[in-house]
Amino acid sequence: MAKGGGSWKVAYADFVTAMMAFFLVMWIGAQDVKVRQSVANYFIDPAGVSKKPVSDGAVLETPSSGPVAGQLQVAGGRGTRVPSGGVPSPSTAAILNWINADAARSRHWKGEAQRVREAAAAQKAVNESRTPEEVEIAQLSQLLASDLAGTVPKDMPEVYKDLLFSAFKEVNWEQVAGTLLKD
Numbered sequence: 001m002a003k004g005g006g007s008w009k010v011a012y013a014d015f016v017t018a019m020m021a022f023f024l025v026m027w028i029g030a031q032d033v034k035v036r037q038s039v040a041n042y043f044i045d046p047a048g049v050s051k052k053p054v055s056d057g058a059v060l061e062t063p064s065s066g067p068v069a070g071q072l073q074v075a076g077g078r079g080t081r082v083p084s085g086g087v088p089s090p091s092t093a094a095i096l097n098w099i100n101a102d103a104a105r106s107r108h109w110k111g112e113a114q115r116v117r118e119a120a121a122a123q124k125a126v127n128e129s130r131t132p133e134e135v136e137i138a139q140l141s142q143l144l145a146s147d148l149a150g151t152v153p154k155d156m157p158e159v160y161k162d163l164l165f166s167a168f169k170e171v172n173w174e175q176v177a178g179t180l181l182k183d
Contacts, residue, residue: 091170095148096179109144113180116140136181141173 028039088096099109113136120135145168152164 086175088175089170089172091167092172092175095144095171095176099176099180109180112143113140113177116143117181133181137174137177140177140180144176145171145173 028036098105100106116136116139120132120139123132123135149165149168152161156164
């Protein structure tokens with residue numbers, strides 16, 4: 001039998017692991033809110049599907065995913081997007097003005113908002129990860145964006161299409177949908 005044993009190696013490995021975990025917690029705690037929110041989101045759901053906290057009393061505010069990858073809108077905070085009640089960006093204001101400029105177009109989108117509201121109410125029992133209002137805004141904003149993107153003429157030169165679609169990316173579709181749903 002060899003002398004000296006090796007049990008100290010297990011204890012040392014446990015110590016090094018604990019020190020690494022302590023270092024990571026201290027390092028993450030020193031980061032800005034955006035990094036801490038990203039880490040918190042990972043532990044809520046690593047797949048990125050559900051962004052609701054498992055229980056009340058979460059340390060960080062609950063995010064909801066934005067229409068563009070990597071953007072979040074934080075409830076009660078500013079996030080990276082303008083909150084629904086905030087001042088609309090020029091692109092968002094242009095879409096809102098375009099909708100309200102024509103009575104038939106305004107009626108159409110208010111009707112779509114009502115239809116989405118009814119559909120979201122019917123799905124209430126199915127979707128437990130988001131509130132009915134969040135479902136309504138998400139569905140109507142997606143409908144608005146896809147409908148307007150579908151009206152771009154096929155024979156339009158590519159440079160104009162690129163400019164138009166880059167302007168569409170600047171629109172806060174959730175804010176437009178929220179405005180339509182409030183009326």
